[in-house]
Amino acid sequence: MDSGQKATTADPQQSVTALPSETDVVIVGGGIIGVSTALFLAEKGLRVCVCEKGRVAAEQSSRNWGWTRQMGRDPAEMPLAIESLAIWRQLKQRFGIEVGYRETGITYLCRNAREEEKAHGWAEIGKAHNLPQRTLGAREIAAFLPGAAADFTFALHTSSDGRAEPSIAAPAIADAAAERGAIIATGCAARGIETTGGRISVVVTEKGPIRCMAVVVAGGAWSRLFLGNLGIAFPQLKVLSAAARIDDVPGMPNMPVGGGDFAFRRRLDGGFTVAPRNVNIAPIVPDSFRFLPEFLPTYLRTWRELRLRIGRQFFTELAMPRRWALDQPSPFERFRVLDPVPPKPLNQKALAALSRAFPAFANARITQSWAGMIDVTPDEIPVIDAVDGWPGLYLASGFSGHGFGIGPGAGMLMLQLVTGDTPCVDPSPFRFSRFASRSTPCR
Numbered sequence: 001m002d003s004g005q006k007a008t009t010a011d012p013q014q015s016v017t018a019l020p021s022e023t024d025v026v027i028v029g030g031g032i033i034g035v036s037t038a039l040f041l042a043e044k045g046l047r048v049c050v051c052e053k054g055r056v057a058a059e060q061s062s063r064n065w066g067w068t069r070q071m072g073r074d075p076a077e078m079p080l081a082i083e084s085l086a087i088w089r090q091l092k093q094r095f096g097i098e099v100g101y102r103e104t105g106i107t108y109l110c111r112n113a114r115e116e117e118k119a120h121g122w123a124e125i126g127k128a129h130n131l132p133q134r135t136l137g138a139r140e141i142a143a144f145l146p147g148a149a150a151d152f153t154f155a156l157h158t159s160s161d162g163r164a165e166p167s168i169a170a171p172a173i174a175d176a177a178a179e180r181g182a183i184i185a186t187g188c189a190a191r192g193i194e195t196t197g198g199r200i201s202v203v204v205t206e207k208g209p210i211r212c213m214a215v216v217v218a219g220g221a222w223s224r225l226f227l228g229n230l231g232i233a234f235p236q237l238k239v240l241s242a243a244a245r246i247d248d249v250p251g252m253p254n255m256p257v258g259g260g261d262f263a264f265r266r267r268l269d270g271g272f273t274v275a276p277r278n279v280n281i282a283p284i285v286p287d288s289f290r291f292l293p294e295f296l297p298t299y300l301r302t303w304r305e306l307r308l309r310i311g312r313q314f315f316t317e318l319a320m321p322r323r324w325a326l327d328q329p330s331p332f333e334r335f336r337v338l339d340p341v342p343p344k345p346l347n348q349k350a351l352a353a354l355s356r357a358f359p360a361f362a363n364a365r366i367t368q369s370w371a372g373m374i375d376v377t378p379d380e381i382p383v384i385d386a387v388d389g390w391p392g393l394y395l396a397s398g399f400s401g402h403g404f405g406i407g408p409g410a411g412m413l414m415l416q417l418v419t420g421d422t423p424c425v426d427p428s429p430f431r432f433s434r435f436a437s438r439s440t441p442c443r
Helices: 034-042 078-093 112-128 137-145 167-181 220-228 286-290 292-303 312-319 344-357 359-365 404-418 430-441
Strands: 026-027 048-052 108-109 133-137 154-158 183-186 189-196 200-206 208-211 216-217 237-245 263-266 272-275 280-283 306-307 366-376 385-386 395-396
Touching: 026 034, 034 395, 034 404, 034 430, 078 167, 078 395, 078 404, 108 112, 112 133, 112 272, 133 137, 133 366, 133 395, 137 154, 137 263, 167 183, 167 404, 200 216, 200 404, 216 220, 220 366, 220 395, 237 344, 272 344, 286 292, 286 312, 292 306, 344 366, 385 404, 385 430
Parallel strands: 026 048, 026 216, 048 183, 216 395, 280 306
Antiparallel strands: 108 154, 133 154, 189 200, 200 208, 237 272, 237 280, 237 366, 263 272, 385 395
16 A cells, blocks of 8 residues: 655664754755765764754655666766765775665666667766766667567666665764764754854754854755855755655566656665656745746756646745744744655656556555655756855755765765865866856845
């Protein structure tokens, strides 16, 4: 029976209730980006405290597909994706944690000329970065993916891509950070920031203030609201993505596979996560109108993949405070976890599409459904940068559905930006200044 509930999540065992009075870096948000940043900061010997309003990885970090891929990335993200995959491979040996990572490869299947054209474009990007990839024709697909339907005409496979387990990865990374001295405070909303002499000096939380030298905002879909209380306009919208768990089906591929209208990944628990590919719901909210000029080009380019919807969320966000005093409860204390109702028709269509692609799934049933909110920027590239005009303030958000796969790499890059170390990749594609007209601080 379809439970209609969110994906299973778990808090790190080391979550604390008492906050430090002082630390080096406060991280706002306990998703994959926040805890990865905390891990690398703690490994380097810095004092770090993660403030998470709800539970570690309770939102999109535990609700995504679980793909760790380089294939199909925007060229601007590719170096960071490659760096991140290198870290995924090291996590178990380096930190002694199980995140469910398996280097299985990933395959995209195509049925028509438009899908093939996109896959050939990805192949060219992969070739430029020396990815171990392979193209397959119709006859080769049958041998490479037994059980696939006969109507696929082309496939692109990248052997160094893989999968990890969203429900355990971020909590395990948080545990590793805690073992190295990081404080992981769940149920602890950061209300805002205070400055001294124009520089970040204090994070005010619902449990008290924390003096610090730097703050990393890694709040996912909440980052815009948090920054807005500072007068910083971060152009970010939310997109709803759906997924479901289905029973195990023997003989199906261990690698994640995607087609034009489906995607699936084998889970550690023996079942599969299945999701509709190239279909997301874009809720119309007040910010949709505020940021219409920025997001309109993206919508015109990706309209086939989006379903515009207006409903209760419009009025919820319309009524939500945009500014609040730091000695009063914030919106983050009212909305601990974004837990949208899963759109069952999308998951049912995904399973139907999967059954057409791999007939062995015809009798599979959905045992759990969930949805999550993806934080999206106008160009679908994240911001990983210092915030101009706010010394000590950093932003890592807007990952546009790519945060799980590139999360460890983003955490490493943020460590390097905070400490002034040489960046592992060129950080210029992730600069906040590309949204200059909207990011000017206003105190």
